[in-house]
Amino acid sequence: MSTLLHLDSSADRTMSRSRSITAAFASAFSAAGPGNVVVHRDLHADPLPHLPDASLHWAAGLRRPGAEPGQAAEALQQRLVAELLGADVLLVGVPLYNYSLPSSLKAWLDHVHVPGLTAPSAVSAAPLTGRPAVLVTSRGGNYDAGTVNEGRDHATPVLELVLGEEMGMAVSVIAIGLTLASAVPGLAAQAARGEREYAESLRLARELGERFGSASSSRQRGAGPEPLPRT
Known part of the structure; x- marks a missing residue:
């Protein structure tokens, strides 16, 4: 049994191509192994608040003395982090809005990128190292080399940096323009x-959904199939 954490962030609930593609992945993942679980969080339909206190950027052991982010805010962050840590695979729908992330997805990222919990620090290792993360990025125009939009996708590099370099996940990208x-x-x-x-x-x-869904669920993160290269 494997668990997929499936995030959607498109504001378009009917025609979104990022939603259609993540749904295809999630369906294949679910069908690939008996007992596979898909945890779906729709960040647009059920938006998260902006991070309410700067101390939540850090695990409790790294916060400045006297920091009090509030019980409700801390409980929400702990729930979101637990969802991520409990998943064998992360799937994220990433439509490009104004050349960057939807604010709903940025709010989720701010809650879960926590040195000392999900990113390595002086008080923790890197619990997400090697765990697969699949980004489904959708862009309205043409972002090919040599076009006016070359280099204007400021969403995908941020996620590759935070999820991949900072949190150690094995990031694959399915990109559509x-x-x-x-x-x-x-x-x-x-x-x-x-x-x-x-x-x-x-x-x-x-x-890719079938490949990850049929991989061993022995909880040896990163022991599954190699991520696909960027498309």
Whole structure:
């Protein structure tokens, strides 16, 4: 039995391609092994508060003397961290909003990136080292090298940095572009390419969901299949 923590953050509840692709992954993961569990958190439908106190950036043993973040705020953070630590695989839907993360996803990240709990520090190791994290990133336009949008995706690098470099997770990226090609006249000539990318992303999501879902649940994090390269 393996557990998937599935996060969605798109504000579009009906036409979102990031939601469609994460759903394909989660369905394949669930079907791949008897007893597999999917914990779904919709960060848009049930948004988290912004981090209410700066001391919550740190585990209790690293906070300044006298820090009192509040019982309710600390309990919420502990619940979110426990969800992450209890999952064998993390799946995150990441639509690009104004070239960056949806604020709902940023709030979750601020709650769970905690030196001393989920990131290494003087008082802790790195409990998430090697654990798979799959990012499904969707972008409305064309972000290819040489285009005006080259380098303007400021969401994916942040997640790769925090989840991967800081927290030690093994990050894979399924990236889709041109999701607005059918709605924006200036992108209409690339609509067919956008549809091909969407179909390929669905295929990759199902493949990776099945691979991770069928991996051993021995809790030896990182002993599962190698992450896919960025698409």
